[in-house]
Amino acid sequence: MPAYQLSQLDTLEAEAVHIMREVAGEFDRPVLLFSGGKDSVVMLHLAAKAFAPAQIPFPLLHVDTGHNFPEVMTYRDEAVEHYGVELRVASVQDFIDSGRLRERPDGTRNPLQTVPLLDAIDTNRFDAVFGGGRRDEEKARAKERVFSLRDEFGQWDPKRQRPELWDLYNGRHRAGEHVRVFPLSNWTEVDIWEYIAREDIALPQIYYAHERDVFLRDGMWLTAGEWGGPKQSETVERRVVRYRTVGDMSCTGAVDSHAATVAEVIAEVAVSTITERGATRADDRLTEAAMEDRKREGYF
Amino acid sequence: MTTTETTTRELLRFATAGSVDDGKSTLVGRLLHDTKSVLADTLAAVERASRAKGLEAADLALLTDGLRAEREQGITIDVAYRYFSTLNRSFILADTPGHVEYTRNMVTGASTAELALVLVDARHGIVEQTRRHAAAAALLGVRHLALAVNKMDLVDFDEGVFDSICAEFDEIAKSLGVDDVVAIPLSALQGDNVVARSSHTPWYSGPTLLEHLEAVPVGENPELSPLRFPVQYVLRPRDDEFHDHRSYAGRVAHGLVRVGDTVTVLPSGRITTVAAIDGLDGPLDFAFAPQSVALRLADDIDISRGDLIAAADEAATPSQDLVGDVCVLSDRQIVSGDRVLVRHGTRTVRAKVAAVTARLDLTTLESSPYDGPLSVNDIGRLTLRLAEPVAADDYGQLRRTGAFLLLDDQEGSTLAAGMAVAARCLRG
Numbered sequence: 001m002p003a004y005q006l007s008q009l010d011t012l013e014a015e016a017v018h019i020m021r022e023v024a025g026e027f028d029r030p031v032l033l034f035s036g037g038k039d040s041v042v043m044l045h046l047a048a049k050a051f052a053p054a055q056i057p058f059p060l061l062h063v064d065t066g067h068n069f070p071e072v073m074t075y076r077d078e079a080v081e082h083y084g085v086e087l088r089v090a091s092v093q094d095f096i097d098s099g100r101l102r103e104r105p106d107g108t109r110n111p112l113q114t115v116p117l118l119d120a121i122d123t124n125r126f127d128a129v130f131g132g133g134r135r136d137e138e139k140a141r142a143k144e145r146v147f148s149l150r151d152e153f154g155q156w157d158p159k160r161q162r163p164e165l166w167d168l169y170n171g172r173h174r175a176g177e178h179v180r181v182f183p184l185s186n187w188t189e190v191d192i193w194e195y196i197a198r199e200d201i202a203l204p205q206i207y208y209a210h211e212r213d214v215f216l217r218d219g220m221w222l223t224a225g226e227w228g229g230p231k232q233s234e235t236v237e238r239r240v241v242r243y244r245t246v247g248d249m250s251c252t253g254a255v256d257s258h259a260a261t262v263a264e265v266i267a268e269v270a271v272s273t274i275t276e277r278g279a280t281r282a283d284d285r286l287t288e289a290a291m292e293d294r295k296r297e298g299y300f
Numbered sequence: 301m302t303t304t305e306t307t308t309r310e311l312l313r314f315a316t317a318g319s320v321d322d323g324k325s326t327l328v329g330r331l332l333h334d335t336k337s338v339l340a341d342t343l344a345a346v347e348r349a350s351r352a353k354g355l356e357a358a359d360l361a362l363l364t365d366g367l368r369a370e371r372e373q374g375i376t377i378d379v380a381y382r383y384f385s386t387l388n389r390s391f392i393l394a395d396t397p398g399h400v401e402y403t404r405n406m407v408t409g410a411s412t413a414e415l416a417l418v419l420v421d422a423r424h425g426i427v428e429q430t431r432r433h434a435a436a437a438a439l440l441g442v443r444h445l446a447l448a449v450n451k452m453d454l455v456d457f458d459e460g461v462f463d464s465i466c467a468e469f470d471e472i473a474k475s476l477g478v479d480d481v482v483a484i485p486l487s488a489l490q491g492d493n494v495v496a497r498s499s500h501t502p503w504y505s506g507p508t509l510l511e512h513l514e515a516v517p518v519g520e521n522p523e524l525s526p527l528r529f530p531v532q533y534v535l536r537p538r539d540d541e542f543h544d545h546r547s548y549a550g551r552v553a554h555g556l557v558r559v560g561d562t563v564t565v566l567p568s569g570r571i572t573t574v575a576a577i578d579g580l581d582g583p584l585d586f587a588f589a590p591q592s593v594a595l596r597l598a599d600d601i602d603i604s605r606g607d608l609i610a611a612a613d614e615a616a617t618p619s620q621d622l623v624g625d626v627c628v629l630s631d632r633q634i635v636s637g638d639r640v641l642v643r644h645g646t647r648t649v650r651a652k653v654a655a656v657t658a659r660l661d662l663t664t665l666e667s668s669p670y671d672g673p674l675s676v677n678d679i680g681r682l683t684l685r686l687a688e689p690v691a692a693d694d695y696g697q698l699r700r701t702g703a704f705l706l707l708d709d710q711e712g713s714t715l716a717a718g719m720a721v722a723a724r725c726l727r728g
Contacts, residue, residue, distance in 0.1 A: 004522050004556075004588050007308040008390040017580060017592040018551040021532040025605045025646065049580045050592070053545060054537040135381045142380045161378070162714040163404060163629045165411040166703045167551070168643055172712025186392055188383045 009195055016043075016183040017050040018167060019146060020130070023181050024050075024057050026171040027128040030181075031088070031121075034060040034079075036072040036204055037246035039132030039184055041079070042192055045201050046183065047130075048083055059086035061129075063117050065109040066093035067225070067249040075204040090120035107229075110248040118154040121178055128171065128179050136188045146185050152176035189244075190269055197262040209242045209260045220253025244269075309385060312518050315394040315409035315442070317433035318419030323450045326359075327419060327488035328382060328395055334495035335510065337384035379409045389514050403662065403677040404629040406433060407717055410440035411703070415516055417446045417509075422455045422485070426468045432662040434469070438476035439625065439660075439679065439719070441699045444516050445473055447483040448509060453490050457500040475665060480516075484509050520554075522588035526614035527555035527563065528693070528701040530645035531607045535594055547578055547594035548603055553645070553700035555611065557595065558586040565601060566608040566691040567618035572599040589700075606647035608691050608701070616701070618689035622651075625660070625681050625695075626674065626706060626716040633673040634682070634706070634716060641707040642686060642718075645700075650687040650709065657681050674716075681721070694722035
């Protein structure tokens with residue numbers, strides 16, 4: 001590569017850092033959504049680099065479905081400790097217990113995250129919310145802005161989105177509105193993994209191949225657990241699997257894999273014939289426009 | 301980590317534009333498909349949708365249809381971003397719809413693009429839209445134009461048809477001041493000359509579309525531009541270890557900065573030297589666009605977000621008067637006397653539209669005197685009076701610090717994209 005030429009990872013890193021510093025400069029109360037999933041882990045790593053040697057100038061928010069992988073919860077607490085950041089938790093279980101949310105018949109809690117998230121944004125008066133969404137994930141996300149304006153109900157209106165030119169991000173909003181910010185907009189799944197490798201970023205162990213008791217539902221390997229699986233007709237077996245995404249246990253499927261290191265994961269992702277959401281997310285299969293509908297309602 | 305051989309690729313951002321039936325969606329779908337960027341489950345969904353529409357083969361155009369609203373109306377309402385990569389390059393494609401009323405989307409897509417891919421239908425040749433697309437790209441400072449002459453299969457891959465379209469397009473590019481134009485005869489539907497070389501065009505010796513995208517130069521040589529560094533954020537750690545640390549975080553917008561360089565802080569005009577550069581992985585001797593770094597300066601001067609650090613010997617002069625070309629992006633008209641906000645770099649200032657002076661006809665590429673209201677999709681020249689001075693560069697010279705936005709002073713929405721025009725080259 002010629003002198004003064006940045007690689008794609010350096011370019012994407014510089015862009016993400018620029019976006020995070022814009023938010024820190026323009027907003028009063030930003031927050032970073034942290035699930036322990038690889039995209040949020042990369043965001044946290046970028047935030048630490050963006051503000052070093054100072055502390056990360058915003059807290060983390062975990063929207064807790066109550067259906068968590070124990071490995072991810074351990075990882076979350078260690079990360080909070082390591083980076084010295086404050087963690088806030090919005091609990092789906094609390095909302096169910098108090099009757100403000102009702103459990104769905106299918107037991108899936110991913111769609112239930114929207115209400116606790118919007119409630120946390122309201123009560124904490126967060127004005128900018130970092131999310132790890134990437135445009136390559138899903139077609140509704142392909143039209144998402146880096147700075148995405150949400151109305152006082154947290155709703156996303158694709159027709160009301162502001163044109164985004166150059167690297168001039170417009171974060172102005174009225175009282176009650178907030179802005180979702182996606183610093184990883186231009187990253188692909190492979191970029192994320194290559195960056196994890198380059199930066200030697202630790203991830204929850206479930207991203208790597210391990211033995212697990214799983215059962216088959218809708219073509220995905222789900223983990224048996226208190227959330228309600230397996231049903232009587234479903235049989236549990238022990239397999240070597242890994243997760244490509246981390247979400248609610250009840251709808252995040254594992255894939256058969258022997259990729260035990262970052263290098264092996266990159267090799268696997270590079271030749272995969274299925275998208276990460278297609279392979280592992282039941283919530284995106286509900287309808288053609290599942291993501292578009294959830295985004296409109298204020299989902300991540 | 302040494303176990304992974306991380307590939308280093310360059311990144312090219314490009315934009316596509318085409319009229320409604322030029323087959324742009326098919327071409328983009330073809331690029332994604334033939335670079336193996338479409339995975340089996342996505343393709344299966346497209347095949348299902350194609351069958352539901354009564355089509356026999358997979359309609360690759362469906363790969364790029366995004367929102368339900370668009371599918372129902374069969375249109376594209378906004379810029380969509382697509383990603384694909386080859387061994388040596390990653391690509392970010394801003395896919396913009398081609399309707400007349402979507403000039404603003406073309407402008408948005410072109411603002412970050414280094415190359416614009418303009419489509420024409422070989423049967424119809426250059427049409428009004430082609431001129432508009434090329435003009436929008438040129439206006440936004442896109443230095444490389446690629447002309448995809450699509451549907452060559454429908455004109456029997458006739459060399460004469462291709463040549464006459466090229467000749468006409470070259471004239472347009474020349475009049476726009478764009479030197480780098482490459483035209484490619486192709487068929488998106490059949491895949492000719494998109495990724496694979498076509499056996500139907502033995503008379504064509506140029507690159508396929510993908511070969512061209514892989515070869516076009518990316519980035520700019522930072523040695524040729526003066527330093528521009530908008531200050532985003534002041535880093536002041538609270539730990540005792542960094543008690544006296546104070547650095548200015550930002551992204552190099554243009555040029556190069558070295559430790560020891562003399563710089564001026566705008567708009568105050570204070571002069572100081574760069575004491576240290578903190579990169580994302582530690583201290584650096586120099587940094588260049590578009591790196592994100594933090595600068596430590598030799599003198600303790602008052603600097604905050606919104607200031608611009610520039611090469612001391614080649615700084616723009618801060619001024620409360622700003623002349624620029626704007627493309628109106630929202631439904632709010634812009635007229636003389638309007639109160640707006642101007643966003644330039646990291647600075648936002650109050651402003652008044654002092655005068656609208658000209659309007660550009662994108663079709664004839666002619667600018668004519670005009671002082672009426674500018675409506676959505678209009679491109680016009682105006683003079684702004686700013687509440688505080690801003691150090692804007694000429695957009696044609698320095699894109700990132702020549703760019704500005706007009707924002708609604710009440711609700712904050714983005715009204716117009718602006719490109720500053722240096723006073724010395726006023727034409728309007």
